[in-house]
Amino acid sequence: WQDSLTCKSENLTMSFVSPEFGWLCLVFFPLYWGLKKYAQAQHHLLIISGYALYASWAPQFALLLATYSLLVWLLGVWMHGRFRLGRPVSVPLALGLWAAGLFLLTVKYYEFLRATAQALLGAVGLSSALPLVDVVTPVGVSFFTFQAITYLVWVGQGPARARSLKDVLLFLSFWPTLFAGPILRAATFFGQIDAKRPGRPRKAMSALYLIMLGLTQKMLLSSWLAEQFVDPVFRLPEQTSGLVLTASMVAYSLQIFLDFGGYTLIVTGLGLLLGYELPVNFRQPYLARNLQDFWARWHVSLSSFIRDYIYIPLGGNRLGWYRTQLNVMAGMFISGMWHGANWTFIVWGLLHGVGVVALHVMRRLDWPQWPLPFARLATFAFVTLAWVFFRADSIDQAWSVLLGVFNSPTAWWHWQGKPVGYLALLLAVFWVLSLNARRCQAGTVRAMRRLGWIATCLGMGAVLHLVVALGPEGVPGFIYYRF
Numbered sequence: 001w002q003d004s005l006t007c008k009s010e011n012l013t014m015s016f017v018s019p020e021f022g023w024l025c026l027v028f029f030p031l032y033w034g035l036k037k038y039a040q041a042q043h044h045l046l047i048i049s050g051y052a053l054y055a056s057w058a059p060q061f062a063l064l065l066a067t068y069s070l071l072v073w074l075l076g077v078w079m080h081g082r083f084r085l086g087r088p089v090s091v092p093l094a095l096g097l098w099a100a101g102l103f104l105l106t107v108k109y110y111e112f113l114r115a116t117a118q119a120l121l122g123a124v125g126l127s128s129a130l131p132l133v134d135v136v137t138p139v140g141v142s143f144f145t146f147q148a149i150t151y152l153v154w155v156g157q158g159p160a161r162a163r164s165l166k167d168v169l170l171f172l173s174f175w176p177t178l179f180a181g182p183i184l185r186a187a188t189f190f191g192q193i194d195a196k197r198p199g200r201p202r203k204a205m206s207a208l209y210l211i212m213l214g215l216t217q218k219m220l221l222s223s224w225l226a227e228q229f230v231d232p233v234f235r236l237p238e239q240t241s242g243l244v245l246t247a248s249m250v251a252y253s254l255q256i257f258l259d260f261g262g263y264t265l266i267v268t269g270l271g272l273l274l275g276y277e278l279p280v281n282f283r284q285p286y287l288a289r290n291l292q293d294f295w296a297r298w299h300v301s302l303s304s305f306i307r308d309y310i311y312i313p314l315g316g317n318r319l320g321w322y323r324t325q326l327n328v329m330a331g332m333f334i335s336g337m338w339h340g341a342n343w344t345f346i347v348w349g350l351l352h353g354v355g356v357v358a359l360h361v362m363r364r365l366d367w368p369q370w371p372l373p374f375a376r377l378a379t380f381a382f383v384t385l386a387w388v389f390f391r392a393d394s395i396d397q398a399w400s401v402l403l404g405v406f407n408s409p410t411a412w413w414h415w416q417g418k419p420v421g422y423l424a425l426l427l428a429v430f431w432v433l434s435l436n437a438r439r440c441q442a443g444t445v446r447a448m449r450r451l452g453w454i455a456t457c458l459g460m461g462a463v464l465h466l467v468v469a470l471g472p473e474g475v476p477g478f479i480y481y482r483f
Contacts, residue, residue, distance in 0.1 A: 016266050017218055018475045029273060033200050042199040043170050046274070050173035054139075061138045068103070069165075069172045072096070072148045076155045076162035083159030093156035097149060104145045108137050112341030140179045142338055142483050144172050146305055151186040153309065163190060176267040176274065180260075180480040182281040182301035192276055199275040205448045207272035208456065209441060212463055214265030218478070219471035221426070222258040225251045227472065228419060234391060237400040242412035245405045247420050252391050253384045254430060257286065259479045260299070284434045286383075289375040291355040294383060302338070306331045325360060329353040339390070339483050344398060348389040355382055 015021060028049060035041045055062035075096040079089040105113070110133055151171065155162050163171075167190065177184055201207060233240050233248035240248070264281045271278040279301050288294035295303045311331040317324040329350070336349020370378065385402070392398035410416075433440060448456045 015475050015477065016263070016270070017215060032274065036198040036200045039196065039199065043166060043193075046175070047166070047169050047173055050170075050175035050178055053175050054173065054178060057139050058136075060136075064138055065144065065173060066169070068144070068148070069169050071099070072151060072172065073163075073165045073168040075152060076168065079155050079159045080162035089156050089159050093152060096152040100145055100149050100152070104141065106133075107135050107141055109337070109341045110135060139481055143181045143183055144178065146183050146302075147172060147177075147186070149309060150184070150305070154186040161190075167193065174276075176271045176276075177278065180263055180267075180478055180483070181299075182264060182267075182279045183305055184279065184301075188279065189276075197275060202272045202275055202277065204273070205445050205456070206441070207269040208460060209445050209448065210265045210269035210272070212460055214262040214269065215464070215467050217258040217262030217265065218476070219467045222255050222262060223472045223476050225255040225258070225423075225426075226476075229423065230255055230391065234393075234397065234401065237397065237404045239409060240404060241410050241414040241416055242405045242408035243414065243420065244416050244418050245401055245408075247418065247423055249384050249388055249401070250427065251423055252387050253286070253380070254427065256387065256390070256479055257282075263478045263480065284437055286380055286431075287376060287434055288379050289370075289372055290359050290379055291352060291382065292359055294379060295352070295356075302335065306335055310334055321360075321364065325357045328356050328360070332356065342393075343395055344389045344392050347395065347398075348386050351386045351389065355386075 032042060032045055035045065051062045051066070054065055075092050078092040082089050082092065114132070151163075151168070170193075171184065171186065171189055174184065174189070229244075229248040229251035233244060234252075237245060261282050268278045268281075281300050283297040283300065285294055285298035288297050311327050314327045314330060315323055316327060319327075332349045332353030333346065334349070335352070336345045336347070339345040339348075369375070388401050389395070389398045392401065408414075448459075451459070
């Protein structure tokens with residue numbers, strides 16, 4: 001069953017970039033908008049559609065999510081009941097947070113922790129046979145677990161906020177963010193529900209623009225980078241020239257942003273069509289002038305979650321300079337672990353932690369700031385090198401890629417038939433568009449409004465046809481579906 005599930009996940013019929021999903025949207029959205037006067041009916045339709053999409057991966061996943069949501073709701077009810085009786089809510093809150101963490105550790109990290117523990121015991125001469133548990137990790141488990149934590153903490157801070165079972169089911173199964181975020185905050189999501197705005201399109205032209213831009217980023221650019229550079233080079237780094245290895249590292253920096261950024265644009269647009277605003281997840285991260293700035297721009301919903309629910313509770317910067325650096329390293333370690341049960345992710349997170357600490361040291365020593373263009377280039381170079389560990393299947397493979405840049409099996413500058421020139425052109429265009437992203441979006445949306453709905457839809461149809469014609473065969477999966 002696990003093998004068949006893996007095969008299915010690589011050829012999803014319900015992916016947000018699949019033709020089947022597009023046809024379903026043509027049926028779903030008119031029905032949803034037609035219920036705009038009946039908010040409760042819209043909420044029920046969202047819950048049913050969310051569970052249907054989740055069950056398209058595996059029915060067991062939908063059952064697990066329903067059970068998980070029921071337990072989260074019961075914990076909220078428990079906190080509310082204790083509050084009404086004048087009792088502290090610390091017990092159910094602590095139990096809920098502990099249970100959420102244990103659930104995530106079990107379904108996502110148990111095998112990794114078991115293998116690591118056995119290796120450590122073997123290294124000191126102790127034999128052990130820790131039990132093997134065959135667990136298939138539900139897609140998006142990291143995302144809905146973190147969302148559940150925001151709900152439990154939110155209710156713990158104000159137990160009267162506890163929501164109905166329907167609201168909790170909707171919050172944890174909201175399908176635009178169910179599979180790969182952004183991570184919703186309970187306060188923000190329920191604030192939009194309580195505002196009682198009709199469930200109809202918001203900023204419709206902007207929503208269509210975001211969806212088409214996201215499809216272009218994913219289907220054309222990210223897929224091209226993966227096919228031409230990243231996948232073949234990381235598969236056989238020892239047979240690749242130094243130039244192509246360097247190009248592939250840069251290509252992956254672009255690919256992961258275009259892939260995850262493209263996904264975020266698509267679901268943000270879908271959310272707007274449903275009448276919901278999703279949290280901002282990217283703020284042109286490759287324009288960052290240092291690593292701290294990078295994490296204020298990259299995967300913002302995750303970085304802000306780690307800041308608010310891990311870094312600050314650990315003491316943040318309130319307990320002295322040295323303790324602050326330990327808290328930074330702890331937050332980055334957890335960020336790495338969150339992405340997957342592999343030492344490559346841990347190394348990636350720790351590299352960023354060391355980089356942020358080094359930045360703090362330079363500020364403490366009052367080093368002068370670098371000129372903005374050089375600072376941006378240096379930050380991008382560091383991020384690109386760290387991405388090698390994120391992309392690699394193992395530490396050994398990551399080292400093969402990094403060392404291969406200097407130990408090329410052929411002439412360093414050999415192109416080996418790779419379109420390095422096109423990559424350089426794409427990188428240049430990417431930088432220019434990043435610097436002018438807001439201006440481009442505002443200008444395009446204004447033009448769409450002037451053209452009107454008929455011309456806009458015809459233009460979008462032409463762009464969609466071009467994307468499908470030039471895109472890869474089949475339905476490519478999103479990188480962050482793994483997490």
